[in-house]
Amino acid sequence: MNNMDKTKAGFKELADSTAEDWQHIMHCMQPFAGNLSGRVLAHLQLLSGDYGGFPIDRLQHCLQTATLAYRDRRDEEYVVMSLLHDIGDTLGTYNHPDVAAAILQPFLSEENHWVVQHHGIFQGYYYFHYLGLDRDMREQYRGDPHFAATADFAERYDQRAFDPDYDTAPLDFFAPMVQRLFASPKYALITRP
Incomplete structure (x- = not known):
């Protein structure tokens, strides 16, 4: 490296x-990238207590959306997508759909990414x-090939997830x-084996 601070x-x-600089940078990136899920979960918790006039707070809405998808036996990627679909609200x-879609894009299938990116207009x-x-x-x-999947997400999970009495799973x-x-992105601009 070109300075005294290693x-x-x-x-x-x-x-x-x-x-040599880039080898060091990529070495430092691994632990940071490895804690991405922790930072995402911490950011999601910022939605707690933010009702915005809704019957439940935004965190409970996300948890309830994911709980509905989980109990409907959706696969794990879909359940996490459901949990994080509104993480962009803050x-x-x-x-907010664009923010959530940008965060989730490296980890989702094309269809699930499209669902997140367009869920706001479909819920409308x-x-x-x-x-x-x-x-x-x-x-x-x-x-669009993902129209039906997005309409289904809005109908079955997103628009139904405002029930203060629902037995919602915790974070x-x-x-x-x-x-x-x-833990492992499907798509990334820069990756290191």
């Missing part, structure tokens, strides 16, 4: 970096008309599933 790379511009007030079928919007806005995607029930999903 804990950091020594370049000031990427153009000046070396193979930072993406106006585009159940309430957009009360806001003066077109409840059939999702029809612009009719013909620690889902934590091992999240850890397994985030």
Whole structure:
């Protein structure tokens, strides 16, 4: 490395970096990447206590969505996708599906990623008309191979998950599933064997 501190790379511009710098950076990235599931679960907990006017808080909504999917015997990837579908609410007030989709993209199938990315407009079928919007806005995607899966997610899980009396599984029930999903990305720009 090009400086005296062996804990950091020594370049000031990427153009000046070396193979040794990048070997060190990738070595340091492994433990950080390995704790991604912990950071995701911690961020999800930020939704606790945030009701936004809904009958249950946003964390309970996510847990209830995942519980419904789990009890319907959906596969583990789908259950975790259901749990994290609204994780973007804290930072993406106006585009939360896009934020969640960006976080989940390396770990999901193409279909499940499409479901997350488009769930907001599909869920709008159940309430957009009360806001003066077109409840059939999702029809612009009719013909897409993932339309039916997204409509199904909205109907069976997302729009049903606002029941304060539902026996919802706790976050620690889902934590091992999240850890397994985030342990190995399916797609990543930079990976290290």
